[in-house]
Amino acid sequence: MNSPAEQRATTPERFFNAINSYQLTEALKSAVELDVFTAVGEGNTTAATIAERCHASERGIRILCDFLTIHNFLTKQGTTYALSADSAVFLDRHSPAYAGSAIEFLLTPRLRDCHAHLADAVRGGGTALGEGMLAPENPDWVRYAHGMMPMARRPAEIIAAELRREAEVHKVLDIAASHGLFGISVARQNPTAHIYASDWKNVLEVAKKNADAMGVGDRYHVIAGSAFETDFGNGYDLALITNILHGFDIPTCTKLMRKVHFALNPGGRAAILEYLPNADRVSPPTAAAFSLTMLAATPSGDAYTFAELEGMSKAAGFTRVELSPAELGRNRLVIAYR
Amino acid sequence: MNSPAEQRATTPERFFNAINSYQLTEALKSAVELDVFTAVGEGNTTAATIAERCHASERGIRILCDFLTIHNFLTKQGTTYALSADSAVFLDRHSPAYAGSAIEFLLTPRLRDCHAHLADAVRGGGTALGEGMLAPENPDWVRYAHGMMPMARRPAEIIAAELRREAEVHKVLDIAASHGLFGISVARQNPTAHIYASDWKNVLEVAKKNADAMGVGDRYHVIAGSAFETDFGNGYDLALITNILHGFDIPTCTKLMRKVHFALNPGGRAAILEYLPNADRVSPPTAAAFSLTMLAATPSGDAYTFAELEGMSKAAGFTRVELSPAELGRNRLVIAYR
Numbered sequence: 001m002n003s004p005a006e007q008r009a010t011t012p013e014r015f016f017n018a019i020n021s022y023q024l025t026e027a028l029k030s031a032v033e034l035d036v037f038t039a040v041g042e043g044n045t046t047a048a049t050i051a052e053r054c055h056a057s058e059r060g061i062r063i064l065c066d067f068l069t070i071h072n073f074l075t076k077q078g079t080t081y082a083l084s085a086d087s088a089v090f091l092d093r094h095s096p097a098y099a100g101s102a103i104e105f106l107l108t109p110r111l112r113d114c115h116a117h118l119a120d121a122v123r124g125g126g127t128a129l130g131e132g133m134l135a136p137e138n139p140d141w142v143r144y145a146h147g148m149m150p151m152a153r154r155p156a157e158i159i160a161a162e163l164r165r166e167a168e169v170h171k172v173l174d175i176a177a178s179h180g181l182f183g184i185s186v187a188r189q190n191p192t193a194h195i196y197a198s199d200w201k202n203v204l205e206v207a208k209k210n211a212d213a214m215g216v217g218d219r220y221h222v223i224a225g226s227a228f229e230t231d232f233g234n235g236y237d238l239a240l241i242t243n244i245l246h247g248f249d250i251p252t253c254t255k256l257m258r259k260v261h262f263a264l265n266p267g268g269r270a271a272i273l274e275y276l277p278n279a280d281r282v283s284p285p286t287a288a289a290f291s292l293t294m295l296a297a298t299p300s301g302d303a304y305t306f307a308e309l310e311g312m313s314k315a316a317g318f319t320r321v322e323l324s325p326a327e328l329g330r331n332r333l334v335i336a337y338r
Numbered sequence: 339m340n341s342p343a344e345q346r347a348t349t350p351e352r353f354f355n356a357i358n359s360y361q362l363t364e365a366l367k368s369a370v371e372l373d374v375f376t377a378v379g380e381g382n383t384t385a386a387t388i389a390e391r392c393h394a395s396e397r398g399i400r401i402l403c404d405f406l407t408i409h410n411f412l413t414k415q416g417t418t419y420a421l422s423a424d425s426a427v428f429l430d431r432h433s434p435a436y437a438g439s440a441i442e443f444l445l446t447p448r449l450r451d452c453h454a455h456l457a458d459a460v461r462g463g464g465t466a467l468g469e470g471m472l473a474p475e476n477p478d479w480v481r482y483a484h485g486m487m488p489m490a491r492r493p494a495e496i497i498a499a500e501l502r503r504e505a506e507v508h509k510v511l512d513i514a515a516s517h518g519l520f521g522i523s524v525a526r527q528n529p530t531a532h533i534y535a536s537d538w539k540n541v542l543e544v545a546k547k548n549a550d551a552m553g554v555g556d557r558y559h560v561i562a563g564s565a566f567e568t569d570f571g572n573g574y575d576l577a578l579i580t581n582i583l584h585g586f587d588i589p590t591c592t593k594l595m596r597k598v599h600f601a602l603n604p605g606g607r608a609a610i611l612e613y614l615p616n617a618d619r620v621s622p623p624t625a626a627a628f629s630l631t632m633l634a635a636t637p638s639g640d641a642y643t644f645a646e647l648e649g650m651s652k653a654a655g656f657t658r659v660e661l662s663p664a665e666l667g668r669n670r671l672v673i674a675y676r
Contacts, residue, residue: 010427012437012489013624013667018362018409019444023453023630025360028353030457057463060633062619063640064460067630069620071356076620089348099350106357115361119368122402125395151350281400282407282414286351292361292405295398302401329351 027067029107032091032100036064037073037083041092045080097150104147108140114297126299133297134247136226137200141178145206149179155273155328159240160185162326162333163271169193169238173263175227175256176244180207180220182273183240187216198223198230228256232263239264242273243331246290249300250312257316257336264338270318275303276332286330309334365405367445370429370438374402375411375421379430383418435488442485446478452635464637471635472585474564475538479516483544487517493611493666497578498523500664500671501609507531507576511601513565513594514582518545518558520611521578525554536561536568566594570601577602580611581669584628587638588650595654595674602676608656613641614670624668647672 031037039053047062054061065081068074073091075082083092090099105111113129114121120128127133133140159182163169169190174183177197184207187195195216197207201224211220223230227244239260245253260270277288287303294301304312310321313336324333369375377391385400392399403419406412411429413420421430428437443449451467452459458466465471471478497520501507507528512521515535522545525533533554535545539562549558561568565582577598583591598608615626625641632639642650648659651674662671 010424011667012424012428012435012440014410014424015366015428015437016440016444016668017624018366018411019441020363020631022360022363022450023627023634024356025358026453026456026634027630028356030460033457034460056461059463060460063629063633064456066619067627070623070627072352073356076618086348086350086352090350090353097350099353102350102354103357106354112360115364118364118402119371122368122372122398123394125397280414281404285408286355289361289405289408291401292365293358295401296361296364329349330354 023067024071025107027064027071028073029103031064031068031073032103034064035093036061036068037087037091037100038093040074040081040083041088041094045082047079047081050081097153099150101147101149102151105140105144106147108143110138110140111293111297115293118292118296121296126295127297131299134299134301137202139202141200141203142206145179145203149181149210152179152181155331156181156185158326158328159271159273159333160189162324163238163269163335164189166269167237171236171238172196173232173236173239173260174198175239175241175260177207177240178203178242180210182242183207184211184214184216184220186238186240187211187219188214194219194221196221196223196233196236198225198227198232200224200226228252228259232259234263234265236264237268239268239270240273241270245272245309245312246275246294246303247298247301249302250304250308252300253304254312254315257312257318261317261338266338268338270313270336270338272309272313272334272336273328273331274309274334275330276309276323276334277303277305279305279307281305287332290330306332306334309336361405362409363445365402365409366411367441369402369406369411370441372402373431374399374406375425375429375438376431378412378419378421379426379432383420385417385419388419435491437488439485439487440489443478443482444485446481448476448478449631449635453631456630456634459634464633465635469637472637472639475540477540479538479541480544483517483541487519487548490517490519493669494519494523496664496666497609497611497671498527500662501576501607501673502527504607505575509574509576510534511570511574511577511598512536513577513579513598515545515578516541516580518548520580521545522549522552522554522558524576524578525549525557526552532557532559534559534561534571534574536563536565536570538562538564566590566597570597572601572603574602575606577606577608578611579608583610583647583650584613584632584641585636585639587640588642588646590638591642592650592653595650595656599655599676604676606676608651608674608676610647610651610672610674611666611669612647612672613668614647614661614672615641615643617643617645619643625670628668644670644672647674 051058051061117128183195275287275290290303318336389396389399455466521533542560613625613628628641656674
């Protein structure tokens with residue numbers, strides 16, 4: 001129970017603001033679609049000039065830009081707007097690190113629809129929409145490959161360097177390759193390495209195009225189909241397992257890790273990139289919160305703790321599992337040794 | 339431009355989290371619908387017991403409760419959840435200040451649909467959906483009257499006391515009466531006062547019922563229809579103008595204030611309850627952010643500054659306009675004197 005003093009200090013404001021937080025989603029989506037951040041970056045800094053550049057009304061732009069200022073995506077001095085530091089790097093289309101395209105995946109109708117049925121997912125213990133995001137050949141994963149690629153550039157380079165530091169590799173399996181950047185970065189840091197990329201056929205077209213564009217197409221091979229059903233072959237010294245395990249339950253993940261274990265040479269490594277909540281499952285916030293997305297959007301996925309990933313890996317035959325200190329934003333790198 | 343040091347410190351995380359913020363809306367909505375907070379308040383503190391009480395899966399409840407913990411609506415020790423101070427007061431159905439019903443209005447489909455078309459609203463300078471929330475007899479205002487009533491109790495009492503302190507009143511016009519609490523509170527603090535409540539017919543049924551239940555039904559009268567078109571009569575010494583001006587542009591508000599001015603006795607007061615952004619229009623955050631809701635949901639509404647409300651009032655003939663120091667959460671009280 002709360003003391004009377006605590007009760008006086010309580011307020012429904014936080015609840016109201018949280019209920020209204022979908023408005024922040026819509027405001028940012030609108031700003032990206034209207035290219036407001038690019039307009040400001042180009043030197044249009046008043047509602048009137050931004051509106052002209054974005055083919056919108058001055059009144060609408062003024063209200064939207066004030067809202068973006070309240071949420072620290074813009075700054076405002078008098079009636080002059082400017083980009084916040086984050087927005088300049090990630091939301092101005094002229095920036096090499098532009099990440100606005102992420103909305104193509106993050107706000108794809110299927111994913112939003114999954115969350116619109118969240119109460120049913122809580123009742124049933126998994127997505128209320130059939131296979132959710134895991135439907136075979138789901139075109140959302142093509143959107144993911146396009147939209148999330150800019151976000152993967154830096155982590156992919158860090159991970160490739162981290163793995164190269166320990167040993168050069170020659171034959172690499174890249175499971176859930178998506179845009180291909182993780183495998184491609186390994187190929188670029190290991191001049192003799194051949195990459196075998198596993199993903200849905202429609203997604204691998206994006207990966208292959210990127211491999212060609214980044215000069216490693218002649219060492220890039222594709223294995224189209226479900227990672228649970230296709231034949232990986234064997235003789236690998238490295239397997240990249242990036243952002244796939246969270247989509248499945250522990251027995252299914254263990255099955256996949258067993259398949260990877262079989263495909264690896266003795267001494268080979270499985271590099272797992274994952275959201276990694278602490279054992280309390282409520283920290284760090286972004287990694288822990290990702291469980292909700294998996295509840296909404298998959299039949300039985302989850303954000304797994306290190307102990308859980310270690311457990312799956314060991315159950316699959318791996319002898320040693322280590323947490324890499326690499327700083328990768330919302331994700332962490334776990335390495336399992338055969 | 340940012341210095342290299344600043345660029346290193348930037349991260350797309352804030353953008354990603356903001357884009358995903360609709361998930362917080364869905365999670366809180368689900369928790370209220372499943373009555374999770376009430377379940378925890380009743381002493382069900384593990385995922386298993388909460389799940390049983392809420393007729394949901396243990397896995398779904400565990401993930402939802404972790405998410406609510408990350409956002410400080412619950413706390414967690416080991417595997418035991420408890421209500422945060424705010425949640426105990428406002429989200430437990432057994433609490434007299436229960437505010438969960440607010441989602442009936444705040445997340446009404448029309449309002450969400452307005453925001454789903456926000457980019458079009460920015461382009462056009464007003465709601466993309468016809469009259470938006472201002473459609474005549476819009477049943478959402480009945481939802482508002484029911485859902486937001488608990489939130490109005492304390493502000494209504496504070497405002498009535500504040501107004502009573504200055505002078506007793508006898509004939510009171512309550513424009514946009516909604517649940518009626520503002521007028522009813524005035525009636526209770528002014529034993530001879532008769533209240534004339536203006537709102538849509540469907541909404542006034544709620545207000546009249548509340549007036550009867552709160553013992554002032556014999557002094558409660560209704561004026562059904564648009565506040566811009568109905569005949570208010572005259573001889574009032576107080577007009578309550580609560581949360582209506584933000585729905586309209588300045589000329590329309592001025593017209594309404596002129597109508598109120600005409601209905602008031604000399605020396606009469608108009609008490610305006612409003613979101614009141616500072617002149618910078620980006621603070622305080624909740625009041626300033628409300629402009630976006632008006633852009634999305636009305637043809638030409640806005641959150642007005644004190645100077646703007648003062649301007650409308652004086653243009654309508656009021657001689658003096660003052661800001662009350664009363665603490666009313668997200669709203670402020672402005673008093674215009676005839």
